[in-house]
Amino acid sequence: MSTTKIDGKQIAGLVTEKVKERVENLKSKGVVPGLAVVLVGNNPASQTYVNNKAKTCERLGMYSVQIELDENISEVELLKQVEALNVDDKIHGILVQLPLPPQINEDRVIATISPLKDVDGFHPENVGKMMIGQQSFLPCTPFGVMKLLEYSDVEIAGKHAVIIGRSNIVGKPMGQLLLQKDATVTYCHSRTKDLHSFTKQADILVVATGRTKMIDASYIKEGAVVIDVGINRDENNKLCGDVDFESAQKVASKITPVPGGVGPMTIAMLMENTCLAAENTLTNK
Numbered sequence: 001m002s003t004t005k006i007d008g009k010q011i012a013g014l015v016t017e018k019v020k021e022r023v024e025n026l027k028s029k030g031v032v033p034g035l036a037v038v039l040v041g042n043n044p045a046s047q048t049y050v051n052n053k054a055k056t057c058e059r060l061g062m063y064s065v066q067i068e069l070d071e072n073i074s075e076v077e078l079l080k081q082v083e084a085l086n087v088d089d090k091i092h093g094i095l096v097q098l099p100l101p102p103q104i105n106e107d108r109v110i111a112t113i114s115p116l117k118d119v120d121g122f123h124p125e126n127v128g129k130m131m132i133g134q135q136s137f138l139p140c141t142p143f144g145v146m147k148l149l150e151y152s153d154v155e156i157a158g159k160h161a162v163i164i165g166r167s168n169i170v171g172k173p174m175g176q177l178l179l180q181k182d183a184t185v186t187y188c189h190s191r192t193k194d195l196h197s198f199t200k201q202a203d204i205l206v207v208a209t210g211r212t213k214m215i216d217a218s219y220i221k222e223g224a225v226v227i228d229v230g231i232n233r234d235e236n237n238k239l240c241g242d243v244d245f246e247s248a249q250k251v252a253s254k255i256t257p258v259p260g261g262v263g264p265m266t267i268a269m270l271m272e273n274t275c276l277a278a279e280n281t282l283t284n285k
């Protein structure tokens with residue numbers, strides 16, 4: 001089977017070029033889209049992602065601030081920081097980098113972000129709107145996967161999409177977005193019995209297990225499209241996904257690599273959401 005590698009870096013570049021044009025249009029109307037990224041503690045991976053977000057904002061001509069807080073900060077202090085950003089007119093999008101340290105309740109932090117500035121699409125109001133198909137901020141990783149499928153001409157309507165993973169930020173919204181495009185959706189997870197029997201039926205297989213190279217060719221139907229959302233380190237400390245790429249590419253028709261697949265799309269969609277949040281201030285949404 002000849003396989004196409006889906007180039008997330010290239011597609012992210014195409015998406016951000018369009019965002020850049022929208023930023024220029026906003027600036028001509030006196031609005032500079034602004035993003036605030038809050039980082040608690042010094043998790044090296046989170047630091048890399050936050051720096052990449054700031055660099056991308058700069059490249060697109062957007063304003064960004066990075067708020068770095070101590071690992072031991074109390075929840076009350078963190079909530080105060082978020083509330084200050086909610087009323088800061090220069091800031092259109094607020095993102096609190098996850099994961100957060102154990103003394104902080106993630107749900108409370110997310111619920112404190114104004115839904116109008118929730119460019120991560122994690123606030124219960126935005127999640128609810130997404131569920132009923134109303135305009136809302138979509139979570140960046142599943143939104144990015146939808147763009148990858150669109151740019152790669154993958155047909156979704158009538159296809160069987162199998163999602164392995166049920167997290168609030170990837171698995172659950174992923175299934176919902178595919179359902180809205182008329183896929184038949186099956187969710188699998190760590191308690192699913194006989195995983196092969198489900199994944200072998202998938203026309204589109206989205207893998208978000210958090211387990212290094214767990215999915216090999218034996219799980220994949222010939223010709224399936226395979227999307228790997230995982231980011232792990234292998235035994236040689238090399239970045240890799242939840243899919244065993246070498247094995248899977250022998251049967252998949254299209255497949256995302258790690259790195260260079262879904263990851264760059266997460267940041268591109270964050271830029272698109274921030275731009276949308278700034279545009280909304282002009283239309284009073």
Ligand SMILES: Nc1nc2c(c(=O)[nH]1)N[C@@H](CN(C=O)c1ccc(C(=O)N[C@@H](CCC(=O)O)C(=O)O)cc1)CN2
Pocket residue numbers: 048049095096097098099120140141231239258259260261262263264265266267
């Ligand atoms: N508040 C949020 N926290 C987290 C999110 C999120 O969407 N919102 N997602 C992830 C981390 N993340 C963005 O924040 C993210 C992860 C990976 C990448 C990426 O570009 N990965 C590259 C490899 C980068 C590397 O060298 O490590 C790739 O896959 O090619 C971007 C963003 C959890 N937290």
